[in-house]
Amino acid sequence: xxxxxxxxxxxxxxxxxxxxxxxxxxxxxxxxxxxxxxxxxxxxxxxxxxxxxxxxxxxxxxxxxxxxxxxxxxxxxxxxxxxxxxxxxxxxxxxxxxxxxxxxxxxxxxxxxxxxxxxxxxxxxxxxxxxxxxxxxxxxxxxxxxx
Numbered sequence: 001x002x003x004x005x006x007x008x009x010x011x012x013x014x015x016x017x018x019x020x021x022x023x024x025x026x027x028x029x030x031x032x033x034x035x036x037x038x039x040x041x042x043x044x045x046x047x048x049x050x051x052x053x054x055x056x057x058x059x060x061x062x063x064x065x066x067x068x069x070x071x072x073x074x075x076x077x078x079x080x081x082x083x084x085x086x087x088x089x090x091x092x093x094x095x096x097x098x099x100x101x102x103x104x105x106x107x108x109x110x111x112x113x114x115x116x117x118x119x120x121x122x123x124x125x126x127x128x129x130x131x132x133x134x135x136x137x138x139x140x141x142x143x144x145x146x147x
Contacts, residue, residue: 017107026096026103033096036089043089050080 021027037043057077060067067073084090105123112119 021103021107024103026099030096030100033089033093037093040089043087046080046084046087046090050077050084053077053080 053073053076056069056073060070060073064070105121108121108123112121
């Protein structure tokens with residue numbers, strides 16, 4: 001029998017856990033910051049300007065400093081990036097995004113550790129990992145860790 005009572009209980013508990021995460025203060029803060037980011041006209045203009053300039057930047061990168069507009073594009077992309085990064089809505093969103101990712105990493109690590117200490121959890125955060133690769137890489141050891 002594929003669907004045992006134990007498996008059904010695990011699935012129910014996983015649904016319950018995901019509901020808790022979605023209803024958490026961290027997730028609510030993330031949604032509010034995302035809404036502010038998406039609804040603020042000034043912030044969206046900064047993001048659009050940066051995205052447009054990024055296309056020029058990628059074109060210049062193909063030729064490096066030999067491109068005729070190299071210095072101009074490099075200067076403008078740095079200015080637009082800084083302007084976008086300093087926007088209050090972008091900064092708040094990034095903080096909220098990091099908090100939510102930290103929560104998810106922590107939950108993943110707890111679940112993996114409850115199953116076995118040998119399980120590698122791909123958090124991307126070296127704080128949550130005991131492996132030498134700075135996070136569960138999932139690459140089968142190609143990064144040089146002892147997977």
